Amino acid sequence: MTSPDTVTTPADRASTPGSEWWRTAVIYQIYPRSFADTSGDGIGDLPGVTAHLDDLAELGVDAIWLSPFMRSPQKDAGYDVADYCDVDPLFGTLADFDDMLEAAHARGIRVIVDLVPNHSSDQHEWFQQALAAAPGSPERARYIFREGRGIDGDVPPNNWDSVFGGPAWTRVTEADGTPGQWYLHLFDTSQPDFDWTNEEVREEFRRILRFWLDRGVDGFRVDVAHGLVKAEGLPDYTPPSTADSMGGGEVNVPYWGQDGVHDVYRDWHELLDQYEGDRVLAAEAWLPTADKTALWVRSDEMHQAFNFPYLSTPWNADELREVIDESLRAFPGVGAPSTWVLSNHDVVRHASRLALTAENPQGHGIGPKSPGKPIPDVGLRRARAATTVMLALPGSSYLYQGEELGLPEVVDLPDDARQDPTWFRTGGERYGRDGCRVPLPWQSDAPAFGFSSTGEAWLPQPADWTTLARDVQRADGASTLSLYRSLLAERRTHQLGAGKLEWLDGFGADVVAFRNGPVRVVANLGGAPVELPAGEILVASGPIDGRSLPVDTAVWLTED
Incomplete structure (x- = not known):
């Protein structure tokens, strides 16, 4: 472990204000469980990331963002964290992380890690202490526990629904065996929300930030950055029936985008400023407009925010021009770069999404019985064109693993293979996000397409991915991989960011x-x-x- 004044990264010295690396970077999202498996268990791991860093350097990215690899029961693919300062054995060890970080830095690739501050796992030590403690105790005050409504308290404290479907409240059984309080979980029952009005919670996350910064990470992608603070009194709220699961199209939602969350990020900004180099905070904040999103990246708060209004824009010239104009007005207006993104681990891959012929709210996913399934040839053609536009825009761009191969959404996953909590909590009504998380194809003629030497893969890969494997595309000058390499090289040459x-x-x-x-x-x-x-x-x-x-x-x- 190093101290803040001895940390080494590719940017040991801070840049001149306005020229920080993250303002123009192309950042590649790695979903570790689906990237590359070196252990043979069918789940990707940190040594798998290290093994393919040369591929990413060849692609031409500036940084990688790692989705959660911290210790977790994996009820929500690692977004249910039980220990924020350790690596889950599924993915390796802290030593494996340090090796990966050092290897990335040696190639000039910076490393951003995912941080999940809205909620923990129900297996987190704090939540286990809360369950064992009495109502009103300091242990319960770290989370959002409330008494139920109704004569016997058997009605949830309010009417909020979980992002994954079903109620956002679960009632606990007290130590004496009687029905007790309810706790809030905007996501799965296994993901209780922290109470960010509690100073103990705030100090714990300062400790967590320092732990990873001291190891040398270059920043954090902050999960559900718009959800930490809830409206006072927790008022009832019913979203419209067509709402996105993360609230991106709605205004005045009592659990999204509350003003109090900005104090948290001002505090974090000050903490990152204590470290050498240009460390970055990137917000996952699903908000209805670029102006709303820009509030998260004012000069003393976060450095970047994902441009979800851009991601959500349909394949329409007028709407695309409008969102680009709004973005280039709103984000630079507060001194931040605009970011651009077309795919990630929560949305239908854009090689399919841009050719859907029916409404598909974010988080619902697509499957065998979905209406308006994508037209593959049209989707890939539009995806390649959309990326060609995106990588020419000034600011910072995010790529999601596999999009450089033109991977489509996997529509026909068997029901018994699905693992997204959304699938289970909605009784199969929503397919969820498994279709964009299928493990990558590296080699056309290898077991599991080179993802795993044993042929194991935690989600089944389509047989027709043989033609999409990286080794096949690498030798084809007309492939999607070759397109991405050319775009990134020309972007760098002409300093388009x-x-x-x-x-x-x-x-x-x-x-x-x-x-x-x-x-x-x-x-x-x-x-x-x-x-x-x-x-x-x-x-x-x-x-x-x-x-x-x-x-x-x-x-x-x-x-x-």
């Missing part, structure tokens, strides 16, 4: 066209080909016929 966007006119309503520095971007979201302007084509998301840009295709061109 630090550039400025200027819209270009004259292409028609269904075309998104802009200039960023010396690069012009033209994307055809319409129904007919469009004529390209003069200039050398640097990168194209798909085949180009002369100077005619096909539908669902995007290009980068040099100036005339």
Whole structure:
């Protein structure tokens, strides 16, 4: 373990304000259980990450973000943390983490770790102490325990529903065997919410932040960053029937986006400032507008916030231009970079989502009986074009593992293979997020496509992923992997992350066209080909016929 003044990272010395690495970085999300398995148990691990760092360096990313690998019963794939300062044996050891961190830094790749502060596992030492303690005790005050309503207290304290379906409250049995208080869990029953009005909770997370910063991590992605503080009095709330599970389209939700959460991140910002280099706080905050999201990244709070309004934008030129404009106004307006993201471990992969033909609220997932299932060829074509647009935008971009291979959502997972709590808590009504979490294909002719030497995989991989395996795509100049490598190389060469966007006119309503520095971007979201302007084509998301840009295709061109 090192002290704050001896920490070494790829950025030992802080950058000039305004030029920090995270303002322009391309950050690659690793979902560890699905990335690479070295133990043969069918679950990815930290040594698997280390083994493939050269692949990520070759891809051209600046940083990796690791989804939870901390000690956990794995009721929600690690987002139910039992010990925030240890590695779950499924993924390895703290020594494995240190080895991975050192190896990443040696390649100039920074490391961001996932932190889950809204809730813990019900197996966390604190919650076990709370269950053993009496109502009103300091142990229970770390969580949100309340008396029930009704004559016998057998009605939950309010009407809130869990993100995963069903009530957001569970009643405990007291030590004497009688029905007792209720505790709040915005997610699964096994994930009780902390009470962030409690100073003991705040101090514990300061300790956790220091633990990982002292090991040398470059920052934190903060899970459910908009959910820590709940409205006073916990008033009833019924979301609209079409609401996203994380509240991204709603306003004035008593458990999302409360003002008090900003004090937490101001405190964390001060703590990170005590460390050498440019450490980053990235918020997972599902909020209805870019202006609302920008409140999380004011100069004394977090450094980045995921741009979920951008991720949620349909394949429509007018709406895409609008959200880009809003983002480039709102985030720089508070001194922060805009971030761009198209896929992650909670949403339908964009190679499928952009070709859905029916409504699909976030968190619901798609499966064999879903209406409006995606059209694979259309989805991949649009996904490649969408990424070509995204990586040309100024700011920081996030990639989700496997999107560089063009992986689609796995629609036809067997029911008995599904593991997402959403599937179980809704009685199969919602398929949940397993379809975007299927283990990666590395080698076309290896067991489990090279994910695991034994052929084990915690979720089954589609047989037709043979053609999507990394080794096949690496040798194919027209593959999605080759496209991503070209985009990232040209983005770095032309410093597009630090550039400025200027819209270009004259292409028609269904075309998104802009200039960023010396690069012009033209994307055809319409129904007919469009004529390209003069200039050398640097990168194209798909085949180009002369100077005619096909539908669902995007290009980068040099100036005339």
